[in-house]
Amino acid sequence: MPKGVYDRTVMSGKKTFTCYLCGKTFRGHRNKVNKRNFCDRSCYGKWRSINVRGDKHHNWIDGRPKHSAGYICVGEKGSRDFEHRVIMERHLGRKLYSGEVVHHENGDKSDNSIENLVVFESNSEHQKYHHLKGNTLQNDIKL
Secondary structure (H helix, E strand, O other): OOOOOOOHHHHOOEEEEEOOOOOOEEEEEOOOOOOOOOOOHHHHHHHHHHHOOHHHOOOEEOOEEEOOOOOEEEOOOOOOEEHHHHHHHHHHOOOOOOOOEEEEOOOOOOOOOHHHEEEEOOHHHHHHHHHHHOOOOOOOOOO
């Protein structure tokens, strides 16, 4: 190449990649291509639906899905409940009222043993309990 003339593909920062799913080669910016090198979003979505399911998913605990707040979920997709609420309902022999809050005494949201669970009539009572104990509710969510 003559002096002062540059290859546009080198200067543009584009590189040739091979899609992990379909094997198609494509060109893209090395900083804009998905870190797994997929040719488009549909290939990435198909790969993810195959490879990031069940126990391979980051929100999976002992065969049970975990809510983003740390609570274990039970039931089918679309009608999931928090496991600690279901356990407390069985223990009480009735459905919990909408305002009732189930508290984890030891703070471990995945420990749903009945000895670790306490029911409060309202979120206000729950907050008062934490205030008296000296704990804050910054990471808790209203149930």
